[in-house]
Amino acid sequence: MTVEEGDLRPLEADPRLTLLDEPPWDELERDLTLLLVRPPLADWVDTSTAAELDPAFWLILDAADARTLLEPWLSPLMRDGLRRVRDDGGELTVLTVEACAALLEASTRRAFETRWTLRHAEVLHDPRGRHEGLATAAARLEVDALERSARALYLQAFAGLDALQHAGGDPLIAAGEAAGAVTRLACLLDEGCYPPTEWLYPAARATQRSRWLRPWLDSLTGDEDARGRAAQAAPDVLRELASGLRAQFSNRPWLQDPERFALRAPRGRSGG
Structure with missing residues (x-):
C-alpha cells in the first residue's frame, strides 16, 4: 500500500461536505460509500478522547467507477484496488468493492483486520446500501x-x-x-x-x-x-x-x- 502525503484536502467536522462535494467525488456521490473508521464504533472507545484523534475514512466505489477517474487515483485503484492519502487533517483510503471482496475471502492478517474495521465502522454516506452487504460478508467465516x-x-x-x-x-x-x-x-x-x-x-x-x-x-x-x-x-x-x-x-x-x-x-x- 502506497501512502502519499499532501494529497488529501483538509477534513472538517462533516466529511460529506469536504469529500463528497469536491472533485473527483462530487460526480460519483450517488454511487459512493463513505465510512468513518477512526475512531471505531465500540463500547470501549473513550468518547472524550476520540474527538482528538485524526479521523480516518474509507471511501468505497465500484471498479467500473474507478476507471473513470484521472491520475493520481486511476493507476493505484486499477493496480491495487486502493489508494491511501494523508495530511494533517486526517486519512482517506479509497477502495474498490472488488478489492474489499477479495480481502474478505482471504485469511491473512490484513483480511482479519479488514473484517473488524468494516464491522466497527460508522456509515456516513451509503445511498446504495453497500455497507450492509460488506459487513455481513465480514461476519461470515468458514x-x-x-x-x-x-x-x-x-x-x-x-x-x-x-x-x-x-x-x-x-x-x-x-x-x-x-x-x-x-x-x-x-x-x-x-x-x-x-x-x-x-x-x-x-x-x-x-x-x-x-x-x-x-x-x-x-x-x-x-x-x-x-x-x-x-x-x-x-x-x-x-x-x-x-x-x-x-x-x-x-x-x-x-x-x-x-x-x-x-x-x-x-x-x-x-x-x-
Whole structure:
C-alpha cells in the first residue's frame, strides 16, 4: 500500500461536505460509500478522547467507477484496488468493492483486520446500501479458516510467551511478540476477527478474557517488577488461551503439544 502525503484536502467536522462535494467525488456521490473508521464504533472507545484523534475514512466505489477517474487515483485503484492519502487533517483510503471482496475471502492478517474495521465502522454516506452487504460478508467465516488463524496465533503466542520467560532484563521484543499474538487471539475468539494494531490493546481488554488478560497486560506495560510478574505468568496465560480454544475446537493436537507444531518444518506449500 502506497501512502502519499499532501494529497488529501483538509477534513472538517462533516466529511460529506469536504469529500463528497469536491472533485473527483462530487460526480460519483450517488454511487459512493463513505465510512468513518477512526475512531471505531465500540463500547470501549473513550468518547472524550476520540474527538482528538485524526479521523480516518474509507471511501468505497465500484471498479467500473474507478476507471473513470484521472491520475493520481486511476493507476493505484486499477493496480491495487486502493489508494491511501494523508495530511494533517486526517486519512482517506479509497477502495474498490472488488478489492474489499477479495480481502474478505482471504485469511491473512490484513483480511482479519479488514473484517473488524468494516464491522466497527460508522456509515456516513451509503445511498446504495453497500455497507450492509460488506459487513455481513465480514461476519461470515468458514470454520476451517477460523481454526487456521487461531492455530497460527496460538503457536505464535506459545513462542512469544516462551521467549518472554527467558528474555531477562531485555524483554521488549519478546513482550511485543507475545502481546500481539495473545491480544489478536483474544479478539479472534470473541468476534472471529481482530482490529488493526492501533486498537488491539483496548479491544482485547474488553473481550471475554478480560478477567485474566487485563492484569497481565497491565503488568506487561508496568515497571520492571511488574514485567517480571508478567513473564512468570506466561504459562498461565497460555493455559487460559488453550482453555478458550478447546471450547471451540476441541482438544486439537496443536493444543496438546504446541512446541512440536511450533518447531516442526512446514508441510508443503500451506505450511500446515
